[in-house]
């Protein structure tokens with residue numbers, strides 16, 4: 001059943017919208033059913049926080065001040081020739097399957113993680129040597145500054161590793177256009193199957209709530225490799241645990257709070273710093289109201305977060 005807009009604070013648990021299953025309350029939650037409705041929400045309140053699939057987010061257990069808009073019902077997607085246009089809430093996995101059916105190659109990696117198109121472009125999500133930016137052509141975005149809809153081309157996007165212009169917070173992705181390449185369906189399906197097998201061997205399934213890699217890879221290295229060599233695989237910290245076969249994944253054992261996750265991230269960060277003199281940068285995005293302890297940790301892990 002489609003989720004309804006909830007405007008009564010304290011009634012909606014944001015942990016329902018994150019793959020970590022962590023998050024407090026907020027003032028209002030909106031689930032727009034069309035791009036026009038999405039735009040209208042920002043015209044009324046352009047401070048709303050956007051959630052896609054919630055798979056790269058650590059939302060504070062103290063919640064978020066203000067309103068939240070979730071794109072999960074913006075699911076329109078069309079294929080014309082080699083071009084796919086997808087609304088912000090389409091999941092990458094759905095797009096990958098549709099592309100495969102159409103004999104289109106370029107987004108096979110999307111099959112392997114839960115991100116939405118909005119989140120994938122925001123993070124320039126990548127895996128298995130493919131990047132979201134590879135086949136990105138343009139996106140229609142809501143500009144919070146001018147309160148208007150603009151089209152951003154690939155050259156406007158400042159794409160780099162885990163980076164895009166959306167991270168400035170100015171633009172909200174409404175829908176995006178991708179140009180793919182024709183390829184034999186067997187090749188596309190084989191690549192997707194390989195990607196999925198690789199995941200199953202190394203990463204937790206979604207039955208173990210997590211938000212993907214906790215830290216970004218430092219230049220020319222892998223955060224997972226460093227954390228593994230530092231002896232952190234399987235490290236158990238009570239409510240949270242580092243995954244046994246991939247030391248860059250934190251799982252919520254069921255009752256974890258945002259503080260539990262941040263405490264463990266700080267331990268991981270400190271261990272790698274002490275062992276290799278490398279300061280890891282978090283990949284998981286932290287949002288919401290901070291406790292005093294969270295403020296202390298975030299000053300180290302997220303020095304750019306402004307309170």
Ligand SMILES: Cc1cc2nc3c(=O)[nH]c(=O)nc-3n(C[C@H](O)[C@H](O)[C@H](O)COP(=O)(O)OP(=O)(O)OC[C@H]3O[C@@H](n4cnc5c(N)ncnc54)[C@H](O)[C@@H]3O)c2cc1C
Nearest residue numbers: 052053054055056113115116118119120125126127173212
């Ligand atoms: C099991 C697992 C495996 C993963 N593997 C990978 C991987 O291989 N590679 C990889 O890159 N990532 C991976 N991730 C992380 C995550 O799936 C990606 O970062 C994904 O791109 C996040 O998309 P999302 O829709 O979940 O974004 P969310 O977590 O909902 O949001 C992330 C950020 O994007 C912003 N945002 C979302 N939608 C919009 C929009 N429409 N306009 C503007 N801003 C928006 C949000 O405000 C937030 O700041 C994995 C996660 C999990 C749980």
